[in-house]
Amino acid sequence: MLLPAVCATAVAVPPAPAGPPVTDVYVSGTGGYHTYRIPALLATPKGTLLAFCEGRKNSRSDTGDIDLLVKRSTDGGKTWSAPVVVWDDGANTCGNPCPVVDQTTGVIWLPLTWNHGLDNESQIKKNTGRDTRRVLVTHSDDDSRTWAQPREITATVKRPEWRWYATGPGVGIQLTQGPRKGRLLIPCDHSVEPSESDPSGYNSHVFFSDDHGQSWQLGGAVSPAVNECQVVELRDGTLLLNMRNYDRSKTTRALATSADGGATWSAVRHDPALVEPICQASFLRYTVQPPDDRDRLLFANPAQAEPGRRREMTVRLSYDEGRTWPVRRLLWEGPAAYSALAVLPDGRAACLFEAGEKHPYERITFACFDHDWLTKGTAHP
Secondary structure, three states, X not given: OOOOOOOOOOOXXXXXXXXXXXXXXXXXXXXXXXXXXXXXXXXXXXXXXXXXXXXXXXXXXXXXXXXXXXXEEOOOOOOOOOOEEEEOOOOOEEEOOOOEEOOOOOOEEEEEEEEOOOOOHHXXXXXXXXXXXXXXXXXXXXXXXXXXXXXXXXXXXXXXXXXXXXXXXXXXXXXXXXXXXXXXXXXXXXXXXXXXXXXXXXEEEEEEEOOOOOOOEEEEEEOOOEEEEEEEEOOOOOEEEEEEEOOOOOOEEEEEEEOXXXXXOXXXXXXXXXXXXXXXXXXXXXXXXXXXXXXXXXXXXXXXXXXXXXXXXXXXEEOOOOOOXXXXXXXXXXXXXXXXXXXXXXXXXXXXXXXXXXXXXXXXXXXXXXXXXXXXXXXXX
């Protein structure tokens, strides 16, 4: 089993003076929404790019009247459609998109979460809200042109003692090998009653489907002091979970592995190469050998260690299944926060991320880059 070894240092690659061109996909203050946040990016089997996000009606807050939106691009991200509302439940909160494609059926599955519009995260964590955080799933079988009415799956993927809950944000994966080949797996997080050993109360977990999205069941959980996460299937079938870290004695990303398809997870460890300011990050399989020439993983986040300093959206590349990250390139120098990576049909990679000049939530923008740009000037072409 390949276990990512934590390395003490990474080869620092000076960012290029100019990154790839960016295209604004959602601009806050337009289209009837105060702010757009929480991006998710997916490439469908037909080559369509889907850019999901939360449309926040009245403020930048995580609470309130929030709709879940999607835009489509059929030209590799050069142009985007008008937004489609996937889910609007009046004044309530609908968000945290975490799409995954079933490569067998072509169906796009979209898990997401709901809460009462007057409940905030603090109230839900204290169990003092009007309702709780609920989990739903919708799907599209026509390349995202239309979406089914969301159905609730809270009872099968959330334990009674859990309070806050979030799917993703980002993307899910489909396992490609071993006895669980075809499993759709969704990375998530939740909160529990804070304790002396885990004062944050935040944990990560996964849920999955082994019947092409018809039913969903809970996988294993990871603790302590971790939450928003993304998962990658390594070449030997091991799952690697990369998590937002609330242990501020370590200003780096947290990791855990699973050898049983997400049913159980290892203890938490940290990777000092992946610094973070307490923020969501994106993590994705780029290539695998064979059929490609090398194994490659991609990681993106605002590469700052200082809490609250969300800026410098940076993409990193690993050739050894996440053991080391020798390649680092800057996508956006200014304020930046959440992100989502995708691999395009032509082999290029793309990143959909929150960015701005004064703060990170001015817009959600799209950047596309190839392997040559990513590795320019490094010792690992």
